Amino acid sequence: MFLQPFRKFSKSALPALAVMLAAVATTPSAAETKSPWPGGAEVAVVLTYDDALDSHLDVAIPQLNEHKLPGTFYLSGARPSIRMRLHEWRRAAQRGHELGNHMLYHPCRKSLSNRSWVKPWQDLDNYTLEQFVDEVLATNSMLEAIDGRKQRTFAYPCGDMTAGGEDVIPELKKLVPAARLFSDDGQHKISDRDFYRIASFDGAEKNAEELIAVVEAARENHSLVGFMFHGVGGDYITVSSEAHKALVEHLAAHPERYWVATMEEAVAHLKREQVRQSL
Numbered sequence: 001m002f003l004q005p006f007r008k009f010s011k012s013a014l015p016a017l018a019v020m021l022a023a024v025a026t027t028p029s030a031a032e033t034k035s036p037w038p039g040g041a042e043v044a045v046v047l048t049y050d051d052a053l054d055s056h057l058d059v060a061i062p063q064l065n066e067h068k069l070p071g072t073f074y075l076s077g078a079r080p081s082i083r084m085r086l087h088e089w090r091r092a093a094q095r096g097h098e099l100g101n102h103m104l105y106h107p108c109r110k111s112l113s114n115r116s117w118v119k120p121w122q123d124l125d126n127y128t129l130e131q132f133v134d135e136v137l138a139t140n141s142m143l144e145a146i147d148g149r150k151q152r153t154f155a156y157p158c159g160d161m162t163a164g165g166e167d168v169i170p171e172l173k174k175l176v177p178a179a180r181l182f183s184d185d186g187q188h189k190i191s192d193r194d195f196y197r198i199a200s201f202d203g204a205e206k207n208a209e210e211l212i213a214v215v216e217a218a219r220e221n222h223s224l225v226g227f228m229f230h231g232v233g234g235d236y237i238t239v240s241s242e243a244h245k246a247l248v249e250h251l252a253a254h255p256e257r258y259w260v261a262t263m264e265e266a267v268a269h270l271k272r273e274q275v276r277q278s279l
Contacts, residue, residue: 035222036190036273041259044224044266045215045251048072048180048200050102050155052079055234057088059241063232065095067252072263074102074155074180077142086146093147098262101139101154101176107132108158115158124163132163133171140175153198153263154179155228169196178267180226186214187223193274195267200226204237208246211239215251215258224266 037044047064049056052075064071073092075082082089093099109125110118120126136154144150154176161168161181172179178195186201201214211227218225233241251258261269 036270036277037222037259038269039255039259041255042219042222042257043215043259044270045258045260046072046200046224046226046263046266047229047248047260048074048100048155048226048263049229049232050074051106051230051235052076052081052089052102053231053235054081054085055232055238057081057085057092059234060229060232060244061092061095061097063241063245063248064097067248069248069252069260070096070098070262070265072098072100072153074100075139075143076102076106076157077104077139078106082142090146093149096262098152098264099143099147099149100152100180100263101136101143103135103157104139104142105135106157107135107160107163109160109162112158112160124157124160125165127163129163129166129168129171132168133175136172136175151177151264153177153267156181172196178263180228180263182228185217186225186227187218187221188226190222190224190270190273195271198224198226198263198267200228203227203229203239203244203247204231206239206243208243208250211243211247212250215247219257224270226263 035042049060049071052073056073060071089099105122107122107124107127108115108118110123111125140152143152154172156179159181173196178198180198180200182202183199186199188199203211215225229239230237232239232244251260
């Protein structure tokens with residue numbers, strides 16, 4: 001009985017009907033095309049900086065502050081700039097920058113290639129899981145003493161995710177809301193619920209055009225795009241201050257395209273959006 005209404009169509013009308021049905025089937029839904037980011041921005045961008053370097057305070061933060069954009073600075077507590085420029089890091093946090101957890105001693109796996117610089121007491125292969133957890137907790141406490149915040153994200157030193165051969169992610173999930181890695185395109189898809197492998201693009205030695213191309217490539221997917229920087233116009237594993245400035249200026253010039261946030265802000269927003277879309 002449910003097929004009866006369709007008998008009224010003539011044979012000549014059927015091709016047109018087929019085209020209409022195909023168009024409906026292939027048209028993206030509102031949920032698929034609508035951006036999940038604040039203000040309708042097409043992309044969320046997170047600028048991250050590792051190792052608590054002087055060039056972050058001298059170059060990166062002034063460039064960000066000029067355009068009122070936030071950054072996420074993953075601090076290793078034993079770095080000299082923490083001791084010698086503590087008030088500047090506190091002021092950076094007061095300006096809206098996130099101070100993230102990069103552990104106290106920046107431990108890495110010495111057994112991997114090109115790791116001869118790793119000292120025995122920094123060797124993650126020799127850490128116990130309990131030792132790893134204790135160091136993350138100690139770093140969180142140190143950072144809270146600087147910025148007064150109880151929650152912050154984490155970045156894996158050297159991208160290593162094991163301690164003494166054991167996966168650290170189950171323990172990290174109890175300690176931090178998200179953890180950053182790196183990838184070729186820096187994109188974390190909006191449907192991806194794994195927040196302990198957040199992608200980031202390594203900006204070292206890239207020019208302005210290459211950096212800007214990364215955020216432009218993400219517009220179609222409405223992705224969260226992360227950048228990982230070390231030295232900015234100095235220190236090591238460096239991006240030039242000119243290239244970094246050009247990226248910052250491009251982001252600031254197009255707020256309709258890019259929502260620039262700290263990692264903690266971006267992840268918190270995406271988690272809420274995923275819950276909303278699942279209802």
